[in-house]
Amino acid sequence: MHEEWMVQVDDTDQPLARVLRSQFAFGRDIHRTTFIFVLDSQHRLCVQTRSPHKGYCPGLRDLAAGGVVDWQESYLDSAKRELAEELGIEAPLVLMGKFRHKSAGNYSFATVYGCRHDGPISPQDDEVTGYEWLALDKVLASPGPAFTPDSLDAFGRFKGFLPYL
Template identity: 35%
Template sequence: MTGLSICGARYTRHNPERAGDIPTPGWDLAQGSEKLAGMTEEMVALYDADGHPSGQAPRSVMRRENLRHGATGILVSNSAGQVYVHRRTDTKDVYPGHHDFAAGGVMAAGEEPLESARRELAEELGINGVELHPVGEADYRDERLDMHAWLYHVVWDGPVVHQASEVAWGGWMDPDQVQAMIDDPQVPVMPDAVAVWEAFDWPSLVRP
């Protein structure tokens, strides 16, 4: 099945455009070592169907085979109840140029979820030293993504500094503006973020 499943809850939202489970093959480090000779590539954390660590793989292999991996998503809001929205660069390896209202990303091999969320928040938006509030966990799958995600919320009124390789644009938006963006078929928006926005009722989290 494809779509979003909230861990520990009954709510499930699936994408009817794609049916059938995708197998999660392992990656043989010995078999792939020759291809990686002389290269340095990010190793990412793989997770099984129950949300448990199941190994690691190079990022390129994870993307090519759509392997199930660990990820984080952080909703950033300010004290006025606005949400920080950014547009992904056109060089991203998945969903380039899409708008997103969740910072975060792929967990590196050996990383803990909270550690990964703090790293991604600092790298992407330059946000440091802020308390991350856990929101929950969710599984998301489509034709490009297959992940177990840990979700967080932060309130931030300080400056935002973009990572040039990750973020092309960003700004604060009211929740109704975010919803209008989601509802506009002309605006490309990250589908996993949309699923989480609806399932976890993220607008309620940012109300001052």
């Protein structure tokens, strides 16, 4: 099995160490992550349901594609990789901003991107078990499993920018 390397950063997002993902202290040490909000031409957001086998927030809904930035990978390259891995999408990405997030099991610097996509979606089974398109003004009121705390934080910070993608 391939072991993933990631970067531990300080509270200003400067690299501190190269760490095996399996040995990283999630929730205590700070890492880098990306979020990619995917909207269609009808201004609907693609909301995914995470696989029950994921280590972080299994079975919850995710408001964005994304994930942990690998060692020596840029935020942008990570976002492109995660979008392709999770949803099978290649699309031009628009940088929306950056923030720091802290919740149980997650302490990270996150860079947020957005894209428009009306083509097919091919979710990766071990990442995503399903997806739905939700109107931006109805996302938070939609029935179903809870949202991941980090994607909910990102959505709260950047939802005002989403219609302008």
